Structures are given as C-alpha cells and as structure tokens.
Amino acid sequence: MRLSAIYQPIQxxxxxxxxxxxxxxKSQDDTLPELRQMLRHxxxxxxxxxxxxxxxxxxxxxxxxxxxxxxxxxxxxLHIGTLVHDDVIDKASVRHGRATVNRLWGEDKAILLGDxxxxxxxxxxxxxxxxxxxxxxxxxxxTICRGELKQGFTAFKLEQSFDDYIxxxxxxxxxxxxxxxxxxxxxxxxxxxxxxxxxxxxCNMGIAFQIVDDILDFIGTEKxxxxxxxxxxxxxxxxxxxxxxxxxxxxDNPVKKVFNNEDKQKNVELAxxxxxxxxxxxxxxxxxxxxxxxxxxxxxxxxxxxxxxALLDLARYVVRRKR
Amino acid sequence: MRLSAIYQPIQxxxxxxxxxxxxxxKSQDDTLPELRQMLRHxxxxxxxxxxxxxxxxxxxxxxxxxxxxxxxxxxxxLHIGTLVHDDVIDKASVRHGRATVNRLWGEDKAILLGDxxxxxxxxxxxxxxxxxxxxxxxxxxxTICRGELKQGFTAFKLEQSFDDYIxxxxxxxxxxxxxxxxxxxxxxxxxxxxxxxxxxxxCNMGIAFQIVDDILDFIGTEKxxxxxxxxxxxxxxxxxxxxxxxxxxxxDNPVKKVFNNEDKQKNVELAxxxxxxxxxxxxxxxxxxxxxxxxxxxxxxxxxxxxxxALLDLARYVVRRKR
Numbered sequence: 001m002r003l004s005a006i007y008q009p010i011q012x013x014x015x016x017x018x019x020x021x022x023x024x025x026k027s028q029d030d031t032l033p034e035l036r037q038m039l040r041h042x043x044x045x046x047x048x049x050x051x052x053x054x055x056x057x058x059x060x061x062x063x064x065x066x067x068x069x070x071x072x073x074x075x076x077x078l079h080i081g082t083l084v085h086d087d088v089i090d091k092a093s094v095r096h097g098r099a100t101v102n103r104l105w106g107e108d109k110a111i112l113l114g115d116x117x118x119x120x121x122x123x124x125x126x127x128x129x130x131x132x133x134x135x136x137x138x139x140x141x142x143t144i145c146r147g148e149l150k151q152g153f154t155a156f157k158l159e160q161s162f163d164d165y166i167x168x169x170x171x172x173x174x175x176x177x178x179x180x181x182x183x184x185x186x187x188x189x190x191x192x193x194x195x196x197x198x199x200x201x202x203c204n205m206g207i208a209f210q211i212v213d214d215i216l217d218f219i220g221t222e223k224x225x226x227x228x229x230x231x232x233x234x235x236x237x238x239x240x241x242x243x244x245x246x247x248x249x250x251x252d253n254p255v256k257k258v259f260n261n262e263d264k265q266k267n268v269e270l271a272x273x274x275x276x277x278x279x280x281x282x283x284x285x286x287x288x289x290x291x292x293x294x295x296x297x298x299x300x301x302x303x304x305x306x307x308x309x310a311l312l313d314l315a316r317y318v319v320r321r322k323r
Numbered sequence: 324m325r326l327s328a329i330y331q332p333i334q335x336x337x338x339x340x341x342x343x344x345x346x347x348x349k350s351q352d353d354t355l356p357e358l359r360q361m362l363r364h365x366x367x368x369x370x371x372x373x374x375x376x377x378x379x380x381x382x383x384x385x386x387x388x389x390x391x392x393x394x395x396x397x398x399x400x401l402h403i404g405t406l407v408h409d410d411v412i413d414k415a416s417v418r419h420g421r422a423t424v425n426r427l428w429g430e431d432k433a434i435l436l437g438d439x440x441x442x443x444x445x446x447x448x449x450x451x452x453x454x455x456x457x458x459x460x461x462x463x464x465x466t467i468c469r470g471e472l473k474q475g476f477t478a479f480k481l482e483q484s485f486d487d488y489i490x491x492x493x494x495x496x497x498x499x500x501x502x503x504x505x506x507x508x509x510x511x512x513x514x515x516x517x518x519x520x521x522x523x524x525x526c527n528m529g530i531a532f533q534i535v536d537d538i539l540d541f542i543g544t545e546k547x548x549x550x551x552x553x554x555x556x557x558x559x560x561x562x563x564x565x566x567x568x569x570x571x572x573x574x575d576n577p578v579k580k581v582f583n584n585e586d587k588q589k590n591v592e593l594a595x596x597x598x599x600x601x602x603x604x605x606x607x608x609x610x611x612x613x614x615x616x617x618x619x620x621x622x623x624x625x626x627x628x629x630x631x632x633a634l635l636d637l638a639r640y641v642v643r644r645k646r
Contacts (some may be wrong), residue, residue, distance in 0.1 A: 002639040031473070032472060032476070034472065034476050037470055085438060088430075089430075089434055089435070107412075107430075109472060111411060112408075112412070112468050112475065113438075113468075113472075114434075114438075114466075115408060115438075115441065115464065115467075115468045116468035118441055119441075119460075119465040121461075122445055122464070123462065134449050135449045138443070138444075138446035139440075141438065141442035142442040142498070143446070144438075145435050145438045148435050148438070149355060149432065152435065153432075236336055261392060
C-alpha cells in the first residue's frame, strides 16, 4: 500500500502542512535570502509520517483541524531540525539523494538552521495554547538529545545489549512518533486512556520504524536510500543487525574489526555480506514486525474511525518500506 | 560597583537559580554520566546578567518568585545553549579561560548539549504556564539564529553599515536581554506600558553590552577575557571598532587585508594596534554609553522600587566592565 493511499483520510490537512512550510519559506525577508534557500532545501519532500500520525490520531474523537495542523507542522519541523543536526554530527554529505545542508552551506550554517527549526517548531507548538502539548515538545527534544548523546558516547563500544539498543532507539526516534500521536489525541479531547493508548501505538510503531531503518542500512541500495549503505556501522553505532552478528559470530567478526579500526571499509562490506547471507536480516525483520503488531494491538482498544484503518496500514507500511 | 552589590535586592532568588542548575546536574541518571559532566562544566560561573534582569524587572510590580525563578533559569539556559553552539561554529577552544565543550568532548557532543539546553530552557519556560512568556522563547531563539546566520553570511564582507551592525547585534544579543526583562515584567503583572518600557531597557542595555564586548575584543587581554583577543576580526565579523577603522583609514587598511586573507595574524594585530592608537576606542565607548543612557532613561518612567536602582547600576556596569 502506498503512503498517499494511507494518508487519504487526512489528505487535505496534510496539504495544509505543506502550505505552512511554503508560507514559512515565503515569509523570510530579503535581508537573509540564504535562509529562504536553506528552508526550501530542507522542507521539501519527506514521508511526512509524523504530521500524518498527529492528524490521524486526532480522528478518533473531536477533530480540531486548527490546533492539529499547528502541532503536525511543529512535529515535522522538530524532526527536520534533528536531521539537519544529525548530518553535521555524522559529517554526512548526502541525505535523500541530495546534498546535505552542512555540505552545501557549511557546518556552522547547518547548526544555526537546526536551531532555527527547533525554535519554529516550539513556536507552532506554543500557538496551540495547550499547555500539556506545549510541554511535550521540550520533553521530547530532551529525550532525543539524551538518546543521541548516548549513541555518541557508546560509539565503537561492543558491550551493548538488546535492551540498551531498544532504549536508545526509543529515545532517539520512537518518542517523537509517540509525541505526534499523543498530542493529536490530547488536542482532540481523547479520554486519558485513549491518549495513553495512542502514545503507546506511536512508540511501538516508532521502534519498528527505526529497526527497519537499521536493517535498510544493511540491505538497501545507495540509490533507494539516497545515502551510502553501512553508514551506521562505519560510525560505530550498534544496531540490531550488528548486535545479532556479534552474537552469532563471536570469533573473527568483521564488526569487531571495524570497531578496532582495522581495514574499516572492507570490514563494513564484509559485515553487510555476512548479515545478508545469514538469517539475521529475517530475524531483525521479525523483531520489527513484532513491534508493528504491538502497535496494531494498541489500536484494538480504540473506536472505529477513518483514522483507525490508516494507522493500522501505516504500522504495516513502516516494516515493508524500502527507503 | 561590583555585580554582587548590584544583585543585592535579588540575591536570594539568584541563589535559587544556581540551585536549579545544581538540581539539573544531579537529576541526570547514571546511564549517561558524560551529560552530567558536560552540564557541570557549562553551568558553573557566568555573570548571570540575564536571570538578574528577569528578577529585577519583576521587582516593579507584583513580584512572583516562583514563576520569575523559572523564567530566570530558562533565559540563562537559553543563553548558555547559544554559547555552546557559538563555540562549535567559531571552532573556539577556550571560553572564560576554560576549554570549550567542543574541545573537551567533540563538536558532535557540543551540538547535542546545546540542543539539550534549548529544550531544558523551553521546559522551564513552559512550566510558568504563561502563554505570552512561553511564546517569547521560540521568538527570541528564532531572532538569535537569524542574527547569527546573518553574521555568518556577511563574514569577510566589507559592505556593511552602522545600521546593519546595530541590527545584527540587536538580533544576536540584545533581544535575549529584552526577553529577560519583558518576561519579568509580564510575570509580575506590570501594566502594558511598563512591559514595553522594561523590554526597551533590556534591548538598549543589551546593545551597550555587545558593543563593549566588541571593544574588549580589541583592548582586552587574553587573561581578562579568557579567550584570544582579535577573534571577531579573525573570523571576519564586522564590529564597531572595525567599522570605524574602515571609515577612518579607507586606504591601506589592515582590516581589508585580513578580509583578503593576506598575512592574517599580523594584520589582525596591526588593526588592534591602529584602533588602540586612535580615538576609535573612545568613540566606540561613547556609542555604548549612549545606549546605556537610553536604557537608564527608559527606567525614568517606572515607579521606584529595589529593582530600579539595581537596573540603573547594571546599565552603567556593562559599559565599564573589563570582561
């Protein structure tokens, strides 16, 4: 199923999120044309999963398109801000098949653009006037930063467990999905139990999403992913396929060699080869599917509505996607 | 007059801001000890001018120590976050006589720490529950980022006017001072006119502060400033002394040579020498004093209170400070 089909119930409001981005670009005055160019560069494209989650989560109860639109825009801006900073941190030169902001305008400008996007996200969040939603934004960004810092400080360290991995990807990825659904639920006056349920859905679905991201870094192609494969491993980030490789082949393991900085590029390729030629990729997918299934189970408690089927489809989509 | 004497009317609440920082450091769990170390490194010291401004501005009407404390803490965290990112952007290795976060923990960690501090600042701001104050934070951060971006994009460009300079330092520095006083006024239920007056005071005082910062980069010593002198010029940032040098010596100017990358270090030193041996430094101080005087004049419209004299003293302090 294609994303555009899944997004059908919220098509109009998702188009309004794009309009917000267009307005944001256009509203930049002529004294700083470079900011307009940078915004145009980063705000185009993207799967828009986070705003879709907010809008769909808002469909179960009292759908308030004005405030949902604000928070949908905010969560995507927060996400894009983190991507811009991630690319500086990873010294990445390509994302989604296009040159990164740090490559085109320099690291200094990319840091400031990310900061600007965070501020804009907070501004859209504040415009909802809902204190509970407003509080979610800084909490989520704090958790993302902690997750990213943990990833940085544990890079090239082998002593990491499956639980460490799940905790780390929950912080750095899944809680932003959870924020998207939770805020949609809050703004549509969902009962407290349903708020928690939709938050759990977002979290489980986000974990599934990140596991698949980590798998694609092993089995994708540079063309599909729009960036070099094996980047996580080269940067010393332990992901699920890496964890399984280390468990399966405790001796003479290419991952260990990468982490020891022995013939890095060759050993990254060997590790990818080893994972592809084993059952590891299937097993990783099984873990992702388990989280996606949990997400779908969360929804079982919620009333039927146009958002219900779409969220089920979205949870299934994220474990099947190729990019 | 020493800062500690000026801060006397708000001594207790300023100590509580420090307690908030201590709590923030202590509240970090043991799974990420590096974050605790980084926070301890950046949260110590500092002149605490921004939280002092909030607390003092709150003294004119209904002083609400709980919410003022939150926003005082928030404005200092926002400030420190911008410093951490500035040091990455400038590739600075020393600040306040100590190694920078980017030097000690790497640029990647410094970017994430700055993001974390922004998120914490927004969290403290949100805790006030005052939507008007909550909105000030993202607005201010957006303006700071625009100011910093403008500085980056105009680096090493000679075609800049006095007005461009004032506009740039207003964005990157003065509006955070204005936010500090404005939010103090709002939270103490100041009448609308007084809110605007205290905001104007913060802005004028912030401009004076930044002009002096830019002067100290020419006349300070590395020991006093805790960082190398001439850094602005070396980074291609046009400041008031540079502007005046360019105007005074249109031919054969060392600033132009720095901007043309001719014998950079030598020409930075020559420019400093030239400014010191002329009346330029005095004239720059006169501009700073004019803004400081404007700030004091703003206060004339406000009632007498323990904060009144302190804000007058603070406006005078910033143009006399040596670091």
